[in-house]
Amino acid sequence: MDNMTHKEYQEYVKxxxxxxxxxxxxxxxFITGGIICLIGQIIRNFLFxxxxxxxxxxxxxxxILVFIGSLLTGLGIYDKIGKFGGAGAVIPITGFANSIxxxxxxxxxxxxxxxxxxxxxxxxxxxxxxxxxxxxVVGLLYIIFFSGx
Amino acid sequence: MxxxxxxxxxxxxxxxxxxxxxxxxxxxxxxxxxxxxxxIILGAIGAYEPVVKFAEAGATVPILGFGYTLSKGAIxxxxxxxxxxxxxxxLERTAGAIAAxxxxxxxxxxxxxxxxxx
Amino acid sequence: MATKRIGIQTLRLENPPSIIGTAxxxxxxxxxxxxxSYFDLILDDxxxxxxxxxxxxxxMQEEAIKLAITNAKLSIKDIHFLIAGDLLNQIISSSYxxxxxxxxxxxxxxxxxxxxxxxxxxxxxxxxxxxxKVVCATSSHFSSAERQFRFPLEYGAQRKYTSQWTVTGAGAxxxxxxxxxxxxxxxxxxxxxxxxxxxxxxxxxxMAPAAFDTIIQHFKDTGYTPDDYDLIITGDLGLIGxxxxxxxxxxxxxxxxxxxxxxGIKIFDGVQQDTHAGGSGCACSAVVFNSYIYKxxxxxxxxxxxxxxTGALHSPISTLQxxxxxxxxxxxxxxxxxx
Numbered sequence: 001m002d003n004m005t006h007k008e009y010q011e012y013v014k015x016x017x018x019x020x021x022x023x024x025x026x027x028x029x030f031i032t033g034g035i036i037c038l039i040g041q042i043i044r045n046f047l048f049x050x051x052x053x054x055x056x057x058x059x060x061x062x063x064i065l066v067f068i069g070s071l072l073t074g075l076g077i078y079d080k081i082g083k084f085g086g087a088g089a090v091i092p093i094t095g096f097a098n099s100i101x102x103x104x105x106x107x108x109x110x111x112x113x114x115x116x117x118x119x120x121x122x123x124x125x126x127x128x129x130x131x132x133x134x135x136x137v138v139g140l141l142y143i144i145f146f147s148g149x
Numbered sequence: 150m151x152x153x154x155x156x157x158x159x160x161x162x163x164x165x166x167x168x169x170x171x172x173x174x175x176x177x178x179x180x181x182x183x184x185x186x187x188x189i190i191l192g193a194i195g196a197y198e199p200v201v202k203f204a205e206a207g208a209t210v211p212i213l214g215f216g217y218t219l220s221k222g223a224i225x226x227x228x229x230x231x232x233x234x235x236x237x238x239x240l241e242r243t244a245g246a247i248a249a250x251x252x253x254x255x256x257x258x259x260x261x262x263x264x265x266x267x
Numbered sequence: 268m269a270t271k272r273i274g275i276q277t278l279r280l281e282n283p284p285s286i287i288g289t290a291x292x293x294x295x296x297x298x299x300x301x302x303x304s305y306f307d308l309i310l311d312d313x314x315x316x317x318x319x320x321x322x323x324x325x326x327m328q329e330e331a332i333k334l335a336i337t338n339a340k341l342s343i344k345d346i347h348f349l350i351a352g353d354l355l356n357q358i359i360s361s362s363y364x365x366x367x368x369x370x371x372x373x374x375x376x377x378x379x380x381x382x383x384x385x386x387x388x389x390x391x392x393x394x395x396x397x398x399x400k401v402v403c404a405t406s407s408h409f410s411s412a413e414r415q416f417r418f419p420l421e422y423g424a425q426r427k428y429t430s431q432w433t434v435t436g437a438g439a440x441x442x443x444x445x446x447x448x449x450x451x452x453x454x455x456x457x458x459x460x461x462x463x464x465x466x467x468x469x470x471x472x473x474m475a476p477a478a479f480d481t482i483i484q485h486f487k488d489t490g491y492t493p494d495d496y497d498l499i500i501t502g503d504l505g506l507i508g509x510x511x512x513x514x515x516x517x518x519x520x521x522x523x524x525x526x527x528x529x530x531g532i533k534i535f536d537g538v539q540q541d542t543h544a545g546g547s548g549c550a551c552s553a554v555v556f557n558s559y560i561y562k563x564x565x566x567x568x569x570x571x572x573x574x575x576x577t578g579a580l581h582s583p584i585s586t587l588q589x590x591x592x593x594x595x596x597x598x599x600x601x602x603x604x605x606x
Contacts (some may be wrong), residue, residue, distance in 0.1 A: 001479055001515050006463035013464065013472040016510050020171045020428050029167035030160035033211065037159025040206030041152050055242070058209060058218065062246035065210065070253035073421050074261040082423020087166030089423045090177040091184060091211045092159070093246065098423050099178070100250050104258035106419035109319045116258045120251070123422065126182045127212070128247070131219050134189040135239025139223030141193070143235055147227065170425070174466055177424045263420040265313050265320075265410045265435075267296060 025086055032085025036092040040065055062093055069094030073101040099123040151205055158200070158207030181212050188216020193224065218242050271394070274488025278454040283605045284393040284401075285446025288339025289557035290331045294409070294435030297546075297554065300535045305558035306436075307334055313410065313435050320410040321355060325363040327437035328353070328406035332368060335402060335439035335557070346370050346441070347398035350389050352381040353549050354407050354433075355415060364404070379474075379503045380457075380578030381405040382438065382553040383597040389442045390451045390599075399444045406437035407548030416467065416583055429469040431505045431547035434534060438553030440561075449564045453489055453600035457481035459580070461593045467579075467586045471508025471531075471544055474577040477594035478504060479515045481575055485598045486521065493523040497569040500560065501596070502552035502576035503531035505545035530555035530576075552576040560601070570603040 004012070043064050047057045069092075072078040078098045082089040089095050103122050107115035121128065166180050175183075191197035197217040201208045208214050219239040226238020240247075273279050291306045298309030308330070317323040328351065336343055349368055351361035352375030365372035377384035385403035392398045410420055412433040418424050442451070460480050464473040478501050486492060493499065504512060509529045516523055530552040531545035556574055563569045581592040 001476060001483075001519070004462070009462040009476065010464065013469070013507075013511065016472070016507055016514075017429055017469065018507075022168070022171055025171055025425075026164045026167050029163045033163025033166075034156035034160030034207075037204075037207045037210045038152055038156045040159075040210035041155035044206050045151070059242075059245035061206065061209070062215075062243075063249040066246055066249040067253055070250070070257050073423075074257035076261075076264045076421060078423045079266070079421050080423075083425055085163075085423075086425045087170050087177070087180060088160070088163040090180060091163050091166045091213075093210055093212065093215060095177075095423060096181065096212060096215070097250050097253065098421070099181075100254040101257045102263070102419040102421035102423075104254040105261055105263045105421055106414055108258050108262065112258075116255065120254055120258075123178050123418070124181075124250075126178060127185055127215075130182050131185050131189070131216060131243070132240055134186060134216070135219035135223040136236050138189060138193040138220040139227040139235025139238055140232070142224045142227045143232060147231075174468075263410070265294075266413075266420060 028084055029086045029088035032081060032088030033092060036088070036094055065093050066097040069097030070101045073098045074105070096124055096127060154204050155207035158204035159210055162211045162213060184212045185216040188213035189220045192217035192220035215243065276455060276484055277488035278391070280390055280394045280452055280454070282394050282444065283450035283452045284390045284442040284444060286440055286449050286451070286561065286601070287443045287446040288335045288341070288441040289439065289561045290334035290338055291438045291554040291558040292327045292331045292334070292436055293554050296540065297434055297436055297534060300540060302534055302555065302559050305562055306554065307558065313408070320408050321359060324353065324355070324406050324408035324411050325360040327408070328360055328364040328404055329367050331406070331437035331439040332364065332402055332404050335441050339441040339443070341400065341441065343368060343370060346400045346402050348373065348389070348392060348401045349404065350375060350385040350401060351404040352376055352385065353405055354378060354412050360406050377595065378578035378580050379547055379549050379551060380576040380595050380597055381549045382502070382556055383574055383576035383599045386440065386451060386599045387454045387456055387597050390454060393442055393444050401442045402439055403442065404437065404439035405549040405553045407433055407435070407550040409433045409435045412548060426543055427468040429466070429471070429507055429544050431470060431503065431531060431544045432535065432542040433548035434546045434551040434554060436550035436554040438550060438557035440557055448605060449561070449601050449603050450605045451599055452602045452605070453485070455481055455485040455488065455598040457596040457598065459593045459595050461591050463591045465589060465591045467581060467592065469507065470547060470579040470592065471505040472511060473579050473592035474594035474596065475504055475508040475511040475515070477596040478508070478512050478575055478577050481596040481598045482516065483519060485573065493521055493526060496526060496571050496573050498528065498560070499523055499526055499573045500528045500530060500575070503545065503547040504529045504577055505531045505547065506537065507544050533559070564601065564603055567603070572601045574599045574601060
């Protein structure tokens with residue numbers, strides 16, 4: 001052991017670590033993510049029946065999916081879906097809702113200001129930072145390259 | 150048919166995320182941010198638009214679609230109102246979902262407690 | 268003149284302290300595990316009627332200490348020192364427990380190595396003539412540790428295959444200058460070993476070099492061989508860490524796999540209970556030692572044990588900053604014979 005370098009040990013550890021069941025995990029992610037998108041499609045088609053426009057339907061679908069994700073988190077079900085589905089539960093917008101709701105609930109005991117409200121975005125905050133920040137960059141680049149204003 | 154396509158395309162996007170999760174040491178938070186940024190870029194260069202047209206919810210429900218909506222909103226804002234629109238456009242289009250997540254998150258934290266895992 | 272030192276880093280206790288009482292309290296999942304029948308108290312509800320998981324953990328530690336003292340047929344005022352630690356920031360579980368117990372208190376942070384660390388220090392206090400009765404205790408709680416080191420409970424993330432499950436429980440040991448055993452005869456406090464493992468989801472691999480180093484040093488210093496022990500048991504290396512230590516020891520010519528075990532592997536049924544690489548946490552070695560090991564020694568089924576609690580001394584901040592995980596392991600020899 002004394003003559004083993006850090007690098008050699010790390011390589012050695014890699015050999016000792018069991019491989020995750022890639023296929024099983026991928027199939028589960030596929031089914032879970034697929035079903036959530038299918039539900040999204042059902043909501044979408046349903047909303048179109050009210051004669052709403054594309055933008056309104058898109059926003060409405062997101063809000064309903066966020067509600068479903070939040071509710072399942074509050075009921076203690078979404079973590080089980082996540083355990084089964086892995087990325088299939090993380091990547092849909094319901095996963096974004098889950099990351100915010102789970103964190104908010106977790107910090108309830110630390111109070112509603114510094115607990116719930118302040119800690120709500122510890123996992124999902126980066127999504128807002130990179131999402132909103134990135135969108136502004138895209139908008140500005142568009143102006144620079146495609147419009148004279 | 151649109152249901153099947155949404156299922157397949159949404160499922161495939163998640164499989165890509167799962168493979169990254171299993172083969173790297175990235176956390177789910179890293180995956181979400183990466184997918185979001187990819188969505189913004191694909192949206193900006195117009196590459197995601199056809200996927201959305203084809204798969205509808207299969208493309209918009211994954212976080213890639215959130216990124217696409219953000220950049221599409223920013224570009225539309227920029228077209229209509231210039232610099233001010235570039236700043237506000239992305240957020241305007243996604244404001245409903247963001248407001249919903251804040252409100253529902255708060256309500257859930259009031260009415261529910263986290264449970265221990267078994 | 269340090270007359271009780273032997274070899275490079277081992278201490279031989281001239282008047283070996285006796286273990287005169289132990290207690291273990293565990294959560295429901297641990298109670299359903301293979302060692303369920305050994306524990307003193309199994310909770311139905313891991314919040315134990317408290318408002319937070321942190322409070323539940325402190326209550327478990329407090330009740331374990333009181334129960335151990337009762338089992339030793341003593342009362343709190345007979346105890347000279349409390350030595351305790353836990354995983355939470357600023358070791359709040361132990362300090363709030365010590366507030367309730369009301370005797371002189373040393374707080375330790377040794378992460379999951381706390382049980383054998385506290386036994387080392389408690390034994391030294393007794394053998395040094397500074398105390399007659401000492402309580403060593405530690406606790407951990409899955410839900411309080413999870414939120415501090417990993418993710419919120421309701422967050423839908425998959426656990427990695429190398430990750431371990433923090434044991435919900437508390438264990439306490441009463442050491443005495445007099446008694447009928449089992450006795451603590453040798454101590455080998457460990458050095459930090461850090462081979463650059465940065466993955467906080469693979470703590471077994473991060474701690475394995477420390478366990479290996481302490482075990483080897485213990486054999487060299489004491490002259491014991493694996494044959495002298497009935498059981499050599501590490502704290503919470505889990506499946507991957509255990510595999511590494513067995514392999515490394517074999518390369519050095521020590522074949523111990525038949526009597527080598529790990530508390531983190533023993534406490535859960537990894538397949539049935541879906542705990543991936545095994546149990547971890549301060550309570551892991553604490554509840555296994557204070558229930559299974561102690562009771563089997565009292566029965567005479569095992570007579571000499573080397574307990575090596577292992578600790579991963581990282582923090583959530585050091586992990587985010589990309590620092591590697593310092594590992595530690597302290598070894599304690601527990602023997603039914605005093606010499």
